[in-house]
Amino acid sequence: MADTKVLVLVGSLRAASLNRQLAEVAVESAPEGVTVRVADGLGDLPFYNEDIDNDSVSEAVVALRQIAGDADAILAVTPEYNGTIPAVLKNAIDWLSRPYGSGAVAGKPLAVIGTALGQYGGVWAH
Numbered sequence: 001m002a003d004t005k006v007l008v009l010v011g012s013l014r015a016a017s018l019n020r021q022l023a024e025v026a027v028e029s030a031p032e033g034v035t036v037r038v039a040d041g042l043g044d045l046p047f048y049n050e051d052i053d054n055d056s057v058s059e060a061v062v063a064l065r066q067i068a069g070d071a072d073a074i075l076a077v078t079p080e081y082n083g084t085i086p087a088v089l090k091n092a093i094d095w096l097s098r099p100y101g102s103g104a105v106a107g108k109p110l111a112v113i114g115t116a117l118g119q120y121g122g123v124w125a126h
Contacts, residue, residue, distance in 0.1 A: 006030070007071035008038045011078030011089035011114070018115045023077040036075070039064060039092070048094035061095050068096050068104035078114040
């Protein structure tokens with residue numbers, strides 16, 4: 001039986017963020033038969049613009065789309081910024097959901113978790 005591959009998108013770029021730490025716990029505690037991989041380089045993605053979404057799109061976009069295409073499921077681990085989803089995570093989702101109807105995440109299950117020091121723990125981003 002093949003491993004289930006889960007790609008983790010972390011909504012914080014800080015190296016020591018609580019959400020990055022939570023993502024690493026997911027990697028370390030994955031059960032047998034499940035491979036969890038954190039996507040690196042989300043900060044290297046250009047802002048989504050359909051005008052540049054063509055054959056010469058950046059290497060960061062190509063790499064992210066490839067690993068997302070190979071994944072069976074997506075896990076978003078995200079803080080809450082100003083009562084919503086962080087721009088870096090939204091941008092990654094924009095790149096992965098295009099082209100419309102056939103993006104790298106089309107038809108894949110997605111779960112959202114996160115943590116924050118505030119009393120709501122990032123719930124508005126979920």
